[in-house]
């Protein structure tokens with residue numbers, strides 16, 4: 001059912017979903033998804049509201065475990081291991097697969113403490129200078145250092161929306177994840193902040209694998225390497241319709257529904 | 268845009284639609300005025316009564332307006348109860364109240380907060396949790412004398428704590444725990460779930476999330492609620508009389524198992540004695556009790572402002 005374009009890949013898979021279905025209670029929100037994400041690339045998940053993009057994303061780092069009614073079937077491989085296998089600790093999965101949310105959600109703590117939070121709770125034994133260094137590196141990584149280096153003790157909430165979102169990215173980088181999941185990270189931001197985050201994603205791509213959910217077609221087309229298009233079927237279960245290199249999906253979609261969606265005819 | 272411009276725009280849009288007018292405008296404004304007047308009257312009436320009451324008590328206790336005897340003296344704080352008004356004081360009751368309340372907080376606060384954390388952050392939503400939740404809300408509304416009966420049977424008799432300060436504090440703890448749970452849950456629930464998600468997504472465990480994110484955000488509300496719950500316990504008389512707190516205690520409690528009395532009981536006892544001077548002593552006792560309560564409530568307000576949520 002899913003149309004998968006030919007992909008000329010140089011890197012191994014970072015994450016691979018195999019025949020994944022996600023249920024909320026008895027409602028199947030996502031159906032039989034097979035999706036292999038290439039390492040050190042940006043993969044965009046697109047599709048109309050409610051088709052299960054966030055659900056897929058949250059399944060990748062077991063954030064769905066926090067929803068009591070949620071259940072995942074199938075496999076999600078990370079380093080060849082199923083993260084839903086018995087004995088896998090979701091806490092460990094989440095440290096290695098970080099997440100940035102739709103609305104910036106810094107802790108009501110200082111900028112410094114926001115970034116240091118992850119290393120602290122993960123029990124990293126760092127000296128003060130090592131921690132300072134890690135905080136600086138993370139903030140630099142999120143292209144925020146120059147703007148905040150003189151006010152690290154200020155509350156994270158005193159920053160602008162775009163800065164807050166980059167603080168959240170820095171916070172995610174601090175625990176040194178391999179994959180970063182972003183759920184519509186720019187939907188609450190102005191166009192300039194949005195561009196900044198997109199530039200940042202291209203920087204991050206050298207060291208991280210990025211999966212981004214976006215509503216914004218332009219964003220998907222200009223800021224991603226691969227695009228996966230989701231749509232719900234008649235049971236309102238989300239399905240992967242078409243997956244391939246972003247240029248292919250946008251210029252040469254093979255499924256009629258993909259073509260309709262990217263040309264803005266529904267959704 | 269200026270106000271006039273806005274009005275101009277409005278006027279234009281009104282022109283295009285049928286104007287049904289603003290019917291009965293005078294009558295509607297009049298109704299509003301009546302309500303305002305009634306509201307003011309109620310407030311003035313309530314506050315006025317309170318003021319009269321307090322002034323009357325102050326006058327009875329200190330004779331400040333009528334030129335009578337001042338009963339609120341150093342001896343009042345430093346003497347035990349006596350058959351002679353001139354020698355009677357509230358020392359045992361004041362200490363009894365302070366000890367009992369401290370112990371009550373010691374038992375009730377950790378228990379109530381822990382229960383609230385469990386119910387909000389850990390418990391699965393099933394019939395058992397729902398049953399517990401409903402019962403806690405009901406418990407918060409049970410008349411306090413029922414807790415007295417429970418305390419009498421459980422702490423005084425089964426646990427054989429006797430009519431002790433320990434039994435009293437445990438009974439009061441039972442009384443305030445449901446209130447603390449309800450207030451703490453409210454405060455915990457107000458913490459945005461986006462913060463919890465942020466914490467989990469960084470690899471925090473449930474307990475780390477509770478400890479580093481949820482509690483710091485909700486502690487202001489938890490403390491305020493708990494303090495108000497405890498201040499309710501300070502005024503309680505019925506449950507302590509039920510478990511047999513004494514009215515005449517001419518010494519300070521030496522340990523947890525000693526008999527005791529508290530201010531409300533002392534006041535109640537004095538008002539029922541025939542000599543009028545005892546009523547003046549009761550008034551003095553009321554002032555002390557009010558002072559303690561106001562101090563505690565002021566503390567609650569201070570804490571609330573200090574930990575004001577930034578969300």
Ligand SMILES: Nc1ncnc2c1ncn2[C@@H]1O[C@H](COP(=O)(O)OP(=O)(O)O)[C@@H](O)[C@H]1O
Nearest residue numbers: 024029048049050051052053054055056067069
């Ligand atoms: N916590 C939840 N409980 C129950 N149903 C949910 C929950 N989250 C999402 N859903 C349902 O799952 C479907 C997919 O939602 P979502 O993944 O948020 O879609 P998208 O991100 O593509 O808009 C929707 O029908 C939504 O109502």
Ligand SMILES: [Mg+2]
Nearest residue numbers: 053054055183
């Ligand atoms: Mg979504």
